[in-house]
Amino acid sequence: MAMAVALHRESSSSSINKHLDNGKYVRYTAEQVEALERVYAECPKPSSMRRQQLIRECPILSNIEPKQIKVWFQNRRCREKQRKEASRLQTVNRKLTAMNRLLMEENDRLQKQVSQLVYENGYMRQQLQNASAATTDGSCESVVTTPQHPLRDANNPAGLLSIAEETLTEFLSKATGTAVDWVQMPGMKPGPDSVGIVAISHSGVAARACGLVSLEPTKIAEILKDRPSWFRDCRSLEVLTILPAGNGGTIELLYMQMYAPTTLAPARDFWTLRYTTSLEDGSLVVCERSLSDSGAGPNASAASQFVRAEMLPSGYLIRPCDGGGSIIHIVDHLDLEAWSVPEVLRPLYESSKVVAQKLTIAALRHIRQIAQESSGEVAYGLGRQPAVLRTFSQRLSRGFNDAINGFDDDGWSLMNCDGAEDVVVAVNSTKNMSTVANPAIALPLPGGILCVKASMLLRNVPPALLARFLREHRSEWADFNVDAYSAVSLKAGSYAFQGMRSTRFSGSQVIMPLGQTVEHEEMLEVIRLEGHPLSQEEAVLSRDIHLLQICSGVDENAVGACSELVFAPIDEMFPDDAPLLPSGFRIIPLDSKTCDTQDAIIAHRTLDLASSLEVGPAMNRASGDASPSICNGRSVLTIAFQFPFENHLQDNVATMARHYVRSVITSVQRVAMAIAPSGLSTHMGPKLSPGSPEALTLSQWISQSYSYHLGTELLRSDCQSGDSVLKQLWHHPDAILCCSLKSLPVFTFANQAGLDMLETTLVALQDITLDKIFDESGRKALCSDFSKMMQQGFAYLPPGLCISTMGRHISYEQAIAWKVFAEENTVHCLAFSFVNWSFV
Incomplete structure (x- = not known):
């Protein structure tokens, strides 16, 4: 009996253990x-x-x-x-x-x-x-004066070492000391997610940046010393002499050429000494300064198109960090000889903000870009490696700069003018021309390249806004047939001008993003222009045009940054070694003082839209200044278009090119006038369009209708005035959008969060229809609740996904839709609020 009980207990225990084993952690073998x-x-x-x-x-x-x-x-x-x-x-x-x-x-x-x-x-x-004492020189600027060194030092290693040590001392006093009165760069907010701490000098043309980069010091120095790879304005950099120095350092004599940004001023060149050494604390220093004698350099005849500029002690201080990475200090201090340019352009050559954007911040952004690419944090489209896409961007920029400058040693020469001086026509008959240095992928031409270029002054036109408009509304200024001519010529390798076939441009352009820099200041994309032949015989042929394009400077917060739109026809197969013939626009702000805030409502009329509402974010978000103002600065617009030709048809192509570029200039001038802020009150812009409410009234309608339908307040109840309601609505964390009540609803307004969510602008917002932002399930939910919303005035949509204009998916916890009532209880539009949205 006892034995039976024991067996029963053992059996029960085994069963229980087996049962428990099914639910507890299992130890796995290797x-x-x-x-x-x-x-x-x-x-x-x-x-x-x-x-x-x-x-x-x-x-x-x-x-x-x-x-x-x-x-x-x-x-x-x-x-x-x-x-x-x-x-x-x-x-x-x-x-x-x-x-x-x-x-x-x-x-x-x-x-x-x-x-x-x-x-x-x-x-x-x-x-x-001491009033009786003689008046002394009142110049007490804290900028370090740089004594000129005689040219004989360049032939004397001991003299070069002395200059190098002096350069090192002066550079360190600027990078970490008080040699320059640095002030924070407007619009640059320091923080862990920012590019770094950026400062500029009011006395002299100087800029400084400090930041953290997850690369080793030697790698950073190697990247930054290769200036043509990241400094878009650098045409060439030659290392003429390398001498060893103490502590394992080196002294180099450099000759650098810089592109001119416009057709109105000559290019610059530099004759400098660069000193690379290590400090006792393990930091790595690369410092540089100009040597004297304006005639020095490798090729005096080639330098005849350049004005010799001066680089005061500048460079990079790179300190290793505990746990990896480096802290880098960058200083750029230049004298660009502003006296040699027209007076209207001198602010461009005397601005520390421009130097900070083009040189200092560009260097810091580039090494951060390389660091993130090395860590695999950056994703790019069409399966392209980041280095390949970066090369495309550099080739587009370089080819555009070559076209603007038209250097003699590149084979450019001016054609006879037809009496009008509004455009400049240059021709390059070089047989092998390419925007890259590799002759294996050069573009063999039976004729050559013709470039038509011009520069003009614009007033009261924000460069970023104009660049965005030119990018998003190509049909307003471009001729599809001219694009087709260039594209077909490049594809076929034939540059005969046999007359352009008539093609109807559908007006549709598809933007396919390839990649963008870490801070989204530059976008690389492929543009597909959809065209349709007018004859049935050609109906089987594809008339779509593909362009490779870079767009930069579309952030209105970037003080001193220029805006660019550069493009080139490309084969739809998009090979890595595709020849490029870039054309485009560059808009450079000239005034040193820019608008610190743009919270005012500014109406920007467009050519293909009745109107659109533009509410700009504050330029300096850290300041918290919400006072509205209208930017009334000046900018210079430079246009350059390139066309291939055969020798016997050069005159025909030149005539066509002149006519086309002049029509582009006329169109751009109309656009600039349309989008320029009007001279009305700075507190309230003009009406959006005939029959549309003013911006302040619309914001009140949205808020009041929300309260009426849902019984709760959309905004804080303490805001009474119209501009206060508008500001609260504009800065509301939820994405708020309005769309028209039509058979195909189109968006008419969005607050800042709404624009960020859709990754668009107010100018382009009215091209987006309601159905395009929802996925299939979202459209079904909207259709099922639409009748309910029209009956009771509002509806709650369940959590779901929507899609931005860049193709990115966005999740939201809840969406609320309601009818917006205007005067006399008429329904003006539909409003949507996406709560707690985020990119997936």
Whole structure:
């Protein structure tokens, strides 16, 4: 009996243990883990059938329940997510630590600067009290003066070393000391997600940037010393002499040529000494300064088209960080000889903001871009490697700069003018011409290239807004047949001008993004222009045109940045070695003072739309200044278009090219007049269009209708005035959009969050229909609730996904739709609010 009881207990215990084993953690052998890891690498989330198949295919897993296999994959995904999150937090912590270190150093520098200013103030007071003393020179600028060094030092290694050491001292005093009175760059807000701490000088043309980069110092120095790879205005950089220096350093003599940004001024060149060395604390320094004698350089005859500029002690201080990465200090201090350009352009050559954007910030952004590409954080379209796409951008920019400058040593020469001086026509009859240095992919031409270019002054036209309009509304200024001529010529390798076939341009352009820089200041994209032949004989032929395009400077917050739209016809196969013939636009702000805020409502009339509402974000978000203002600065627009030709048809192509570019200029001038802010009150813009409410009234209608339908307030109840309602609506965290009540609803207004969500602008918003932003399930939900919304005035849409204009998916927790009532309870439009939206 006792034995039976014991057997029963043992059997029960075994059954219980077996039951518990099914639900508790299983210890896997090394072979089992290896097999599971192989499957996880292929498919991190296998289906039930795949897990059962795994058990059948791997005998070593046969003793494990399918449920345990599922738990293992869940735990593995969880561990991977935790690892990535831990890595991300460590990276953020390193960034915050480094930024804190930079801020502490900046605070120390400012304290020293305060002490120095107090001392100088006391000294000046003492001088003013000595009225009987002779008036002394009042120049007390803190910019370090750079003594000129005789050319004989260039032939003397000891003299060169002395200049190098002096350059190092002066550069370090600017990078970390008080040699320059640095002030924060307008519009640049420091923080862990910013490009860095950027400052400019009011005395002299100088800029400084400090930032954290996840690369080693030697790699950063190697990248930055290759200036043509990241500085778009650098035409060439020749290292003529390399001498060893102490501490393993080197001294180099360099000759650099810079492009001119417009057709109105000559290009610049530099004759400099560059010193690379290491400091006692392990920091790496690359500093540079100009040598004297304006005639020095490798080729005096080639330099005849250049004005010799001066580089005062500048360079890079790169310090290694604990845990990897580096802190970099960049200083650029130039004298661009502004006296040699027309007076209207001198602000461009005397602006520290322009130097900061073109040179200093560009250097910091480039190494951050390389760092993120190396870590795999950057994703690009069409399966292209980042380096290949970056090369395309550089080739487009370089080819456009070559066209604008038209250097003699590139084979350019001016054609006889037809009496009108509004455009300049240059011709290049070089047999092998390409925008790259590799002759293997040069473009063989039986004739040559003809370039028509012009520059003009614009007033009261924001460069970023004009660039966006030219990009998004190509049909307003471009001729499809001219694009087709260039595209077909490049594809066929024949440059005969046999008359352009008539093709009807559908007006539709499809923008296919390839990639963008880390801070989205430049976009690379392929544009497909859809065309249709007018004759049935050609109906079988594809008339679509493909353009490779870069667009930059569309951020109105970037003070001192120029805006560009450069494009070139390209084969639809888009080969890596495709020849490029770039044309485009460059808009450069000239005034040193820009609008600090643009919270006012500005109506920008367009040519193909009745009107559109533009509410610009504050230029300096850190300031918190919400006072509205209208920017009334000047800018210079440079246009350059290139056309291939055969020798015997050069005159025909030249006539066509002149006519076309003049028509483009006329169209752009009309666009500029249409989008320029009007001279009305700075507190309220003109009406949106006939029959449309003013911006302030529309915002009140949206808020009041929301309260009427839903019984709650959309905005804070303490805002009474119209402009206060408008500002709250504009800065509301939820994406708020309005669309028309038509058979095909089109968006008419969006707040800042709405524009960010759709990745568009108010100018382009009216090209977007309501159905295009929802996926299939979202459209079904909208259709099912539409009748309910029209009956009761509002509807709640369930969580779902929508799509931006760039093709990115957006999730939202809830969407609310309501009717917006106008005067006399007439329905003016429909409003949508997307709550807690984010990119997937």
